[in-house]
Amino acid sequence: MTINYPNGRQFVPPENVTSLQQNLTVSQSNRGMSLERELNQANSYYRTHGLANIHKKPTPIQIVNVNYPKRSAAKITEAYFRQASTTDYNGIYQGKYIDFDAKETNQTTSFPLQNVHSHQVKHLAEIVKLGGVAFLIIRFTRLREDFVLPASILIDYWHNQADGRKSIPYQIIATHGKKIPNAINLTLPYLKAVDELIKEQNI
Amino acid sequence: MTINYPNGRQFVPPENVTSLQQNLTVSQSNRGMSLERELNQANSYYRTHGLANIHKKPTPIQIVNVNYPKRSAAKITEAYFRQASTTDYNGIYQGKYIDFDAKETNQTTSFPLQNVHSHQVKHLAEIVKLGGVAFLIIRFTRLREDFVLPASILIDYWHNQADGRKSIPYQIIATHGKKIPNAINLTLPYLKAVDELIKEQNI
Numbered sequence: 001m002t003i004n005y006p007n008g009r010q011f012v013p014p015e016n017v018t019s020l021q022q023n024l025t026v027s028q029s030n031r032g033m034s035l036e037r038e039l040n041q042a043n044s045y046y047r048t049h050g051l052a053n054i055h056k057k058p059t060p061i062q063i064v065n066v067n068y069p070k071r072s073a074a075k076i077t078e079a080y081f082r083q084a085s086t087t088d089y090n091g092i093y094q095g096k097y098i099d100f101d102a103k104e105t106n107q108t109t110s111f112p113l114q115n116v117h118s119h120q121v122k123h124l125a126e127i128v129k130l131g132g133v134a135f136l137i138i139r140f141t142r143l144r145e146d147f148v149l150p151a152s153i154l155i156d157y158w159h160n161q162a163d164g165r166k167s168i169p170y171q172i173i174a175t176h177g178k179k180i181p182n183a184i185n186l187t188l189p190y191l192k193a194v195d196e197l198i199k200e201q202n203i
Numbered sequence: 204m205t206i207n208y209p210n211g212r213q214f215v216p217p218e219n220v221t222s223l224q225q226n227l228t229v230s231q232s233n234r235g236m237s238l239e240r241e242l243n244q245a246n247s248y249y250r251t252h253g254l255a256n257i258h259k260k261p262t263p264i265q266i267v268n269v270n271y272p273k274r275s276a277a278k279i280t281e282a283y284f285r286q287a288s289t290t291d292y293n294g295i296y297q298g299k300y301i302d303f304d305a306k307e308t309n310q311t312t313s314f315p316l317q318n319v320h321s322h323q324v325k326h327l328a329e330i331v332k333l334g335g336v337a338f339l340i341i342r343f344t345r346l347r348e349d350f351v352l353p354a355s356i357l358i359d360y361w362h363n364q365a366d367g368r369k370s371i372p373y374q375i376i377a378t379h380g381k382k383i384p385n386a387i388n389l390t391l392p393y394l395k396a397v398d399e400l401i402k403e404q405n406i
Contacts (some may be wrong), residue, residue, distance in 0.1 A: 002340060016283070034321075047329070050329070050332060050333075051335065053329050053330060053333055055288070055289055057260050057261060058261040058262065058263040058264065058285075058287075059261065059264070059309065060261040060285065061261065061262070061264045061266075061279065062215075063264075073283050073284070074283070074284060075281065075283060076264065076279065076282040076283065077280060077285070078279070078344075079264070079279040079282055079339070080233060080276050080277070080278060080400075081276070081277060081279070082261075085258070085259075086258055089294075090294070091300070092292065092300035092302075092333045092334070092335045095299075095300070095334035095335075096298075096300065097294070097295035097299065097301075098297070098300075098301040099295075111355075115267045123256075126250070126253070126256050127256060127295060129253060130253075130255065130256055130295045130296075130298065131295070131298035132298070156288075158326065161313065178256065
Protein backbone atom coordinates (compact mmCIF):
# COMPACT_ATOMS: atom_id res chain seq x y z
CA MET A 1 0.00 0.00 0.00
CA THR A 2 1.75 3.14 -1.16
CA ILE A 3 0.26 5.03 1.78
CA ASN A 4 2.97 3.35 3.81
CA TYR A 5 5.72 4.84 1.67
CA PRO A 6 8.24 6.15 2.48
CA ASN A 7 8.53 4.07 5.59
CA GLY A 8 8.25 6.17 8.73
CA ARG A 9 8.35 9.41 6.75
CA GLN A 10 5.75 11.97 7.74
CA PHE A 11 3.16 13.76 5.66
CA VAL A 12 4.58 13.12 2.20
CA PRO A 13 3.42 10.97 -0.71
CA PRO A 14 5.81 8.31 -2.04
CA GLU A 15 9.27 9.58 -2.95
CA ASN A 16 10.02 10.06 -6.61
CA VAL A 17 12.77 7.53 -6.31
CA THR A 18 10.32 4.86 -5.28
CA SER A 19 7.59 5.62 -7.77
CA LEU A 20 10.16 6.05 -10.55
CA GLN A 21 11.59 2.65 -9.71
CA GLN A 22 8.13 1.13 -9.71
CA ASN A 23 7.36 2.53 -13.16
CA LEU A 24 10.74 1.55 -14.52
CA THR A 25 10.56 -2.01 -13.39
CA VAL A 26 6.89 -2.82 -13.68
CA SER A 27 7.58 -4.90 -16.78
CA GLN A 28 10.66 -6.61 -15.35
CA SER A 29 9.19 -9.79 -13.88
CA ASN A 30 9.45 -9.95 -10.09
CA ARG A 31 11.68 -6.87 -10.04
CA GLY A 32 8.41 -5.00 -10.49
CA MET A 33 7.59 -5.76 -6.89
CA SER A 34 8.47 -3.00 -4.51
CA LEU A 35 11.31 -3.65 -2.09
CA GLU A 36 8.80 -3.72 0.75
CA ARG A 37 6.68 -6.37 -0.96
CA GLU A 38 9.74 -8.49 -1.71
CA LEU A 39 10.82 -8.27 1.93
CA ASN A 40 7.34 -9.21 3.12
CA GLN A 41 7.42 -12.20 0.77
CA ALA A 42 10.87 -13.22 2.03
CA ASN A 43 9.84 -12.83 5.68
CA SER A 44 6.71 -14.87 5.08
CA TYR A 45 8.82 -17.60 3.42
CA TYR A 46 11.38 -17.62 6.25
CA ARG A 47 8.65 -17.72 8.88
CA THR A 48 6.60 -20.52 7.32
CA HIS A 49 9.81 -22.54 6.91
CA GLY A 50 10.73 -22.01 10.56
CA LEU A 51 14.00 -20.23 9.67
CA ALA A 52 13.31 -16.79 11.10
CA ASN A 53 10.57 -14.60 12.51
CA ILE A 54 10.97 -11.10 11.14
CA HIS A 55 8.16 -8.60 10.61
CA LYS A 56 7.69 -5.09 9.31
CA LYS A 57 6.35 -2.85 12.04
CA PRO A 58 3.05 -1.08 11.36
CA THR A 59 3.29 2.58 10.42
CA PRO A 60 2.68 4.59 13.60
CA ILE A 61 -0.56 6.54 13.41
CA GLN A 62 -1.81 9.29 15.73
CA ILE A 63 -5.53 8.65 16.08
CA VAL A 64 -7.67 11.71 16.79
CA ASN A 65 -11.22 10.59 16.09
CA VAL A 66 -12.98 7.22 16.02
CA ASN A 67 -16.64 6.40 15.41
CA TYR A 68 -18.17 3.23 16.83
CA PRO A 69 -21.14 2.46 14.58
CA LYS A 70 -23.49 -0.22 15.92
CA ARG A 71 -22.87 -3.72 14.56
CA SER A 72 -19.91 -2.65 12.41
CA ALA A 73 -16.24 -1.89 12.56
CA ALA A 74 -14.91 1.06 14.55
CA LYS A 75 -14.12 3.71 11.95
CA ILE A 76 -11.16 6.04 12.39
CA THR A 77 -12.27 9.37 10.91
CA GLU A 78 -9.26 11.53 11.77
CA ALA A 79 -5.68 10.39 12.14
CA TYR A 80 -2.16 11.47 11.15
CA PHE A 81 1.09 9.76 10.30
CA ARG A 82 3.66 9.80 13.08
CA GLN A 83 7.43 9.61 12.88
CA ALA A 84 8.66 6.12 13.76
CA SER A 85 11.24 6.00 16.55
CA THR A 86 12.83 2.78 15.33
CA THR A 87 13.58 1.03 12.05
CA ASP A 88 10.84 -0.74 10.08
CA TYR A 89 11.96 -4.35 10.45
CA ASN A 90 13.01 -6.50 13.39
CA GLY A 91 12.83 -10.07 14.59
CA ILE A 92 14.87 -13.18 15.33
CA TYR A 93 17.21 -15.28 13.17
CA GLN A 94 19.87 -17.80 14.22
CA GLY A 95 18.86 -17.03 17.82
CA LYS A 96 20.00 -13.43 17.27
CA TYR A 97 18.11 -10.15 17.35
CA ILE A 98 17.80 -8.73 13.82
CA ASP A 99 17.06 -5.06 13.14
CA PHE A 100 17.14 -3.20 9.84
CA ASP A 101 15.64 -0.69 7.49
CA ALA A 102 15.26 -0.96 3.71
CA LYS A 103 16.13 1.82 1.28
CA GLU A 104 16.03 2.28 -2.48
CA THR A 105 18.01 4.69 -4.61
CA ASN A 106 18.20 5.31 -8.36
CA GLN A 107 21.74 6.61 -7.96
CA THR A 108 24.39 4.34 -9.46
CA THR A 109 27.63 5.53 -7.88
CA SER A 110 26.63 6.18 -4.27
CA PHE A 111 23.86 5.95 -1.66
CA PRO A 112 22.71 9.41 -0.53
CA LEU A 113 22.55 9.71 3.26
CA GLN A 114 19.46 11.89 2.92
CA ASN A 115 17.55 8.62 2.44
CA VAL A 116 18.21 7.88 6.10
CA HIS A 117 16.76 9.62 9.16
CA SER A 118 18.87 10.51 12.20
CA HIS A 119 16.55 8.56 14.52
CA GLN A 120 17.15 5.45 12.40
CA VAL A 121 20.92 5.82 12.68
CA LYS A 122 20.61 6.42 16.43
CA HIS A 123 18.44 3.33 16.83
CA LEU A 124 20.76 1.10 14.78
CA ALA A 125 23.74 2.33 16.83
CA GLU A 126 21.94 1.35 20.05
CA ILE A 127 21.22 -2.12 18.62
CA VAL A 128 24.87 -2.60 17.68
CA LYS A 129 25.91 -1.68 21.24
CA LEU A 130 23.46 -4.25 22.62
CA GLY A 131 24.86 -7.03 20.45
CA GLY A 132 22.14 -7.19 17.82
CA VAL A 133 22.55 -7.70 14.09
CA ALA A 134 21.85 -4.24 12.67
CA PHE A 135 22.04 -3.25 9.01
CA LEU A 136 20.49 -1.49 6.05
CA ILE A 137 19.16 -3.24 2.98
CA ILE A 138 20.09 -0.95 0.09
CA ARG A 139 18.62 -1.41 -3.37
CA PHE A 140 20.35 0.23 -6.32
CA THR A 141 17.30 0.10 -8.57
CA ARG A 142 19.06 0.96 -11.83
CA LEU A 143 21.91 -1.45 -11.18
CA ARG A 144 19.41 -4.09 -10.03
CA GLU A 145 21.68 -4.85 -7.08
CA ASP A 146 20.68 -5.29 -3.45
CA PHE A 147 23.09 -5.16 -0.52
CA VAL A 148 23.05 -5.80 3.21
CA LEU A 149 25.18 -3.00 4.64
CA PRO A 150 26.37 -3.36 8.27
CA ALA A 151 25.08 -0.50 10.44
CA SER A 152 28.68 0.27 11.47
CA ILE A 153 29.47 1.57 7.97
CA LEU A 154 26.32 3.71 7.86
CA ILE A 155 27.10 5.12 11.31
CA ASP A 156 30.68 6.04 10.29
CA TYR A 157 29.56 7.90 7.17
CA TRP A 158 26.68 9.54 9.01
CA HIS A 159 28.95 11.05 11.65
CA ASN A 160 31.51 12.14 9.05
CA GLN A 161 28.98 14.14 7.02
CA ALA A 162 30.46 17.32 8.48
CA ASP A 163 33.49 16.60 6.30
CA GLY A 164 31.24 17.21 3.31
CA ARG A 165 30.62 13.65 2.14
CA LYS A 166 26.82 13.27 2.04
CA SER A 167 26.69 9.78 0.57
CA ILE A 168 28.23 6.32 0.83
CA PRO A 169 30.18 5.39 -2.32
CA TYR A 170 28.91 2.35 -4.20
CA GLN A 171 32.39 0.80 -3.97
CA ILE A 172 32.31 1.00 -0.17
CA ILE A 173 28.89 -0.68 -0.12
CA ALA A 174 30.04 -3.35 -2.58
CA THR A 175 33.18 -3.97 -0.50
CA HIS A 176 31.85 -3.84 3.07
CA GLY A 177 28.28 -4.84 2.31
CA LYS A 178 27.06 -8.32 1.44
CA LYS A 179 25.38 -8.65 -1.93
CA ILE A 180 21.97 -10.31 -1.83
CA PRO A 181 22.13 -13.18 -4.32
CA ASN A 182 19.39 -14.30 -6.69
CA ALA A 183 17.33 -17.34 -5.83
CA ILE A 184 14.74 -19.44 -7.61
CA ASN A 185 12.23 -19.92 -4.82
CA LEU A 186 12.63 -16.47 -3.31
CA THR A 187 12.80 -12.98 -4.82
CA LEU A 188 14.98 -11.50 -2.12
CA PRO A 189 16.88 -14.10 -0.04
CA TYR A 190 18.47 -11.42 2.13
CA LEU A 191 19.24 -13.74 5.04
CA LYS A 192 21.93 -15.38 2.88
CA ALA A 193 23.73 -12.05 2.97
CA VAL A 194 23.00 -11.73 6.69
CA ASP A 195 24.65 -15.12 7.22
CA GLU A 196 27.88 -13.72 5.78
CA LEU A 197 27.56 -10.63 7.94
CA ILE A 198 27.09 -12.67 11.14
CA LYS A 199 30.00 -14.95 10.20
CA GLU A 200 32.32 -12.04 9.38
CA GLN A 201 31.44 -9.88 12.37
CA ASN A 202 31.26 -12.90 14.67
CA ILE A 203 28.18 -11.40 16.32
CA MET B 204 -4.38 6.77 24.48
CA THR B 205 -7.32 4.48 25.20
CA ILE B 206 -8.02 4.24 21.47
CA ASN B 207 -5.10 1.84 21.40
CA TYR B 208 -6.77 -0.49 23.90
CA PRO B 209 -7.01 -3.41 23.86
CA ASN B 210 -3.78 -3.80 21.99
CA GLY B 211 -4.26 -5.40 18.62
CA ARG B 212 -7.91 -6.15 19.32
CA GLN B 213 -10.33 -5.21 16.58
CA PHE B 214 -13.34 -2.93 16.72
CA VAL B 215 -13.93 -2.89 20.46
CA PRO B 216 -13.54 -0.17 23.08
CA PRO B 217 -11.28 -0.86 26.09
CA GLU B 218 -12.04 -4.10 27.95
CA ASN B 219 -14.00 -3.77 31.17
CA VAL B 220 -11.12 -5.39 32.98
CA THR B 221 -8.77 -2.63 31.95
CA SER B 222 -11.07 0.29 32.59
CA LEU B 223 -12.20 -1.22 35.87
CA GLN B 224 -8.60 -1.56 36.95
CA GLN B 225 -7.90 2.03 35.99
CA ASN B 226 -10.82 3.28 38.05
CA LEU B 227 -9.95 1.06 41.00
CA THR B 228 -6.35 2.18 41.18
CA VAL B 229 -6.51 5.79 40.12
CA SER B 230 -5.87 6.88 43.68
CA GLN B 231 -3.14 4.32 44.35
CA SER B 232 0.01 6.25 43.47
CA ASN B 233 1.84 4.89 40.45
CA ARG B 234 -0.39 1.82 40.36
CA GLY B 235 -2.87 4.16 38.73
CA MET B 236 -0.80 4.00 35.57
CA SER B 237 -2.01 1.47 33.05
CA LEU B 238 0.16 -1.57 32.47
CA GLU B 239 0.98 -0.25 29.00
CA ARG B 240 2.16 3.09 30.37
CA GLU B 241 4.27 1.39 33.03
CA LEU B 242 5.87 -0.81 30.37
CA ASN B 243 6.55 2.19 28.15
CA GLN B 244 8.16 3.93 31.12
CA ALA B 245 10.27 0.86 31.92
CA ASN B 246 11.33 0.43 28.28
CA SER B 247 12.26 4.10 28.07
CA TYR B 248 14.34 3.74 31.26
CA TYR B 249 16.08 0.57 30.01
CA ARG B 250 16.81 2.16 26.63
CA THR B 251 18.19 5.45 27.97
CA HIS B 252 20.40 3.48 30.37
CA GLY B 253 21.70 1.30 27.54
CA LEU B 254 20.38 -1.90 29.13
CA ALA B 255 17.84 -2.98 26.53
CA ASN B 256 16.00 -1.79 23.44
CA ILE B 257 12.41 -2.94 23.63
CA HIS B 258 9.45 -1.17 22.03
CA LYS B 259 5.71 -1.56 21.78
CA LYS B 260 4.68 -2.06 18.17
CA PRO B 261 2.23 0.46 16.73
CA THR B 262 -1.37 -0.71 16.42
CA PRO B 263 -1.85 -1.93 12.85
CA ILE B 264 -4.25 0.31 10.94
CA GLN B 265 -5.86 -0.31 7.55
CA ILE B 266 -5.83 3.06 5.81
CA VAL B 267 -8.60 3.63 3.26
CA ASN B 268 -8.59 7.37 2.64
CA VAL B 269 -6.00 10.13 3.01
CA ASN B 270 -6.24 13.82 2.18
CA TYR B 271 -3.11 15.82 1.34
CA PRO B 272 -3.99 19.44 2.18
CA LYS B 273 -1.49 22.00 0.90
CA ARG B 274 1.10 23.10 3.44
CA SER B 275 -0.22 20.85 6.19
CA ALA B 276 -0.14 17.29 7.45
CA ALA B 277 -1.61 14.46 5.40
CA LYS B 278 -4.94 13.68 7.06
CA ILE B 279 -6.24 10.12 7.25
CA THR B 280 -10.01 10.41 6.90
CA GLU B 281 -10.96 6.73 6.82
CA ALA B 282 -9.13 3.85 8.46
CA TYR B 283 -9.87 0.73 10.49
CA PHE B 284 -8.13 -1.24 13.21
CA ARG B 285 -6.47 -4.42 12.02
CA GLN B 286 -5.69 -7.60 13.92
CA ALA B 287 -2.00 -7.76 14.84
CA SER B 288 -0.19 -10.89 13.66
CA THR B 289 2.39 -10.77 16.43
CA THR B 290 2.64 -9.77 20.08
CA ASP B 291 2.83 -6.11 21.10
CA TYR B 292 6.37 -5.95 22.45
CA ASN B 293 9.74 -7.06 21.15
CA GLY B 294 13.37 -6.04 21.21
CA ILE B 295 16.81 -6.98 22.48
CA TYR B 296 18.15 -7.60 26.00
CA GLN B 297 21.34 -9.39 27.09
CA GLY B 298 22.03 -9.93 23.40
CA LYS B 299 18.85 -12.02 23.20
CA TYR B 300 15.65 -11.55 21.24
CA ILE B 301 12.80 -10.63 23.61
CA ASP B 302 9.12 -11.05 22.67
CA PHE B 303 6.07 -10.70 24.86
CA ASP B 304 2.55 -9.50 25.36
CA ALA B 305 1.08 -7.86 28.46
CA LYS B 306 -2.27 -8.82 29.99
CA GLU B 307 -4.33 -7.68 32.94
CA THR B 308 -7.01 -9.57 34.82
CA ASN B 309 -9.15 -8.76 37.85
CA GLN B 310 -9.45 -12.46 38.65
CA THR B 311 -7.61 -13.52 41.79
CA THR B 312 -7.36 -17.30 41.50
CA SER B 313 -6.53 -17.79 37.81
CA PHE B 314 -5.72 -16.11 34.50
CA PRO B 315 -8.50 -16.68 31.92
CA LEU B 316 -7.12 -17.87 28.57
CA GLN B 317 -9.78 -15.80 26.80
CA ASN B 318 -7.48 -12.82 27.42
CA VAL B 319 -5.10 -14.32 24.87
CA HIS B 320 -5.57 -14.64 21.10
CA SER B 321 -4.62 -17.79 19.20
CA HIS B 322 -2.31 -15.82 16.87
CA GLN B 323 -0.40 -14.57 19.92
CA VAL B 324 0.11 -18.11 21.21
CA LYS B 325 1.16 -19.27 17.74
CA HIS B 326 3.64 -16.40 17.46
CA LEU B 327 5.14 -17.01 20.91
CA ALA B 328 5.52 -20.71 20.09
CA GLU B 329 7.46 -19.81 16.93
CA ILE B 330 9.74 -17.51 18.93
CA VAL B 331 10.44 -20.25 21.47
CA LYS B 332 11.40 -22.63 18.64
CA LEU B 333 13.80 -20.02 17.24
CA GLY B 334 15.55 -19.58 20.60
CA GLY B 335 14.02 -16.28 21.64
CA VAL B 336 12.91 -15.25 25.12
CA ALA B 337 9.13 -15.39 24.90
CA PHE B 338 6.69 -14.73 27.72
CA LEU B 339 3.55 -13.03 28.96
CA ILE B 340 3.48 -10.26 31.52
CA ILE B 341 0.40 -10.95 33.61
CA ARG B 342 -1.00 -8.38 36.02
CA PHE B 343 -3.40 -9.52 38.73
CA THR B 344 -4.83 -6.06 39.32
CA ARG B 345 -6.68 -6.87 42.55
CA LEU B 346 -3.74 -8.75 44.03
CA ARG B 347 -1.39 -5.98 42.84
CA GLU B 348 0.98 -8.67 41.58
CA ASP B 349 2.77 -8.80 38.24
CA PHE B 350 4.39 -11.91 36.79
CA VAL B 351 6.57 -12.86 33.84
CA LEU B 352 5.15 -16.18 32.68
CA PRO B 353 7.26 -18.26 30.27
CA ALA B 354 5.46 -18.83 26.96
CA SER B 355 5.93 -22.58 27.41
CA ILE B 356 3.39 -22.63 30.28
CA LEU B 357 0.87 -20.57 28.30
CA ILE B 358 1.28 -22.86 25.29
CA ASP B 359 0.72 -26.00 27.40
CA TYR B 360 -2.48 -24.67 28.94
CA TRP B 361 -3.66 -23.29 25.60
CA HIS B 362 -3.41 -26.67 23.88
CA ASN B 363 -5.03 -28.47 26.82
CA GLN B 364 -8.16 -26.29 26.80
CA ALA B 365 -10.03 -29.18 25.20
CA ASP B 366 -9.77 -30.89 28.57
CA GLY B 367 -12.05 -28.16 29.89
CA ARG B 368 -9.55 -25.98 31.77
CA LYS B 369 -9.97 -22.47 30.31
CA SER B 370 -7.58 -20.67 32.63
CA ILE B 371 -4.13 -20.89 34.18
CA PRO B 372 -4.32 -21.26 37.99
CA TYR B 373 -2.70 -18.48 40.00
CA GLN B 374 -0.58 -21.07 41.82
CA ILE B 375 0.90 -22.30 38.52
CA ILE B 376 1.74 -18.72 37.55
CA ALA B 377 3.21 -17.99 40.98
CA THR B 378 5.27 -21.20 40.81
CA HIS B 379 6.47 -21.23 37.18
CA GLY B 380 6.34 -17.50 36.57
CA LYS B 381 8.78 -14.91 37.90
CA LYS B 382 7.28 -12.24 40.11
CA ILE B 383 8.14 -8.69 39.07
CA PRO B 384 9.59 -7.01 42.16
CA ASN B 385 9.02 -3.44 43.30
CA ALA B 386 11.69 -0.86 42.66
CA ILE B 387 12.27 2.73 43.72
CA ASN B 388 13.42 4.22 40.43
CA LEU B 389 11.14 2.18 38.22
CA THR B 390 7.44 1.30 38.42
CA LEU B 391 7.72 -2.04 36.66
CA PRO B 392 11.29 -3.47 36.58
CA TYR B 393 10.17 -6.50 34.59
CA LEU B 394 13.63 -7.30 33.23
CA LYS B 395 14.64 -8.39 36.74
CA ALA B 396 12.08 -11.19 36.38
CA VAL B 397 13.30 -11.85 32.83
CA ASP B 398 16.83 -12.27 34.22
CA GLU B 399 15.57 -15.14 36.38
CA LEU B 400 13.76 -16.64 33.42
CA ILE B 401 16.86 -16.55 31.20
CA LYS B 402 19.00 -18.01 33.99
CA GLU B 403 16.53 -20.81 34.75
CA GLN B 404 15.77 -21.76 31.16
CA ASN B 405 19.39 -21.27 30.13
CA ILE B 406 18.22 -19.60 26.93
